[in-house]
Amino acid sequence: MPDEQRLKGGLVTITTAMIKELRERTGAGIMDAKRALEEAGGDMERAAEILRQQGLARAARKAGRATGQGLVHAYIHGGGRIGALIEVNCETDFVARTDIFKQLVHDLAMQVAATAPRYVSVEDIPPDVLEEGIQEAGSRDKFLQQVVLLAQPFIKDPSKTVEEVIQEAIARLGENIRVRRFARFELGSDEA
CATH class of the missing domain: 1.10.8.10 (Ubiquitin-associated (UBA) domain)
Incomplete structure (x- = not known):
């Protein structure tokens, strides 16, 4: 009834x-x-x-809870021309094995491959690089969207930032989640 x-x-x-x-x-x-x-x-x-x-x-x-578990995930795009490796942490191995968490990590690796961020968060940017980047980009927000993974519009839903997507996953899974680090490789690129 x-x-x-x-x-x-x-x-x-x-x-x-x-x-x-x-x-x-x-x-x-x-x-x-x-x-x-x-x-x-x-x-x-x-x-x-x-x-x-x-x-x-x-x-x-x-947000303050320890994240000692998680996944390292590789994503290869463009017939092997671009690759991304990402480490995303959560609190328990139980959550790390869920389909929701695995999909989130895969999507974040795709984001890194597609958008080539240089830093995980704003706090990771050296102050001199931040000042110079803001000057070149014309605004703080524009620069951060170019180089900070968490500040970028999410490639699958540009109405949300990557950070908002992660916050939604935290709410859904009931555990703290954080991107620890990533690397992006592009064939023929000199960037490290």
Whole structure:
């Protein structure tokens, strides 16, 4: 029997089909999806946004936790002309073996191969390089999007940054995740 909640304008019915659809879209648990739908008055988009916000808050709380497990993944593109090697850490080997984590690591390796970032985060950029880069690029944001992996628009969904994609994975998997390091190789390139 569907759950019902009385709202100002009348009665909204939250069905199991609605909960299932929201869970498939967001990866949220049954009760979280139900509560978000109830809070949103049955509005699927608003419920997804509520869950996203809750997930980001959970991810922020996990940021300080140690990440001693994870995966090293290689991605080769263009018939062997470009390759990327990336290490992404999480808290447990259980999460490292999940399909969600493996897909995230693969997508991040593809991001490195496609966009050729030089640093994982802003903190990794030497101050003199940061100043010079901002001068050359014309703005801080533009420079960071060129050289910082976490600041780049995600290649599979440019409306999100790589950091936002990682935060969503943290919320979904319930563990801290961080990109530790990466390397990119391009045939015939002199860059190390």
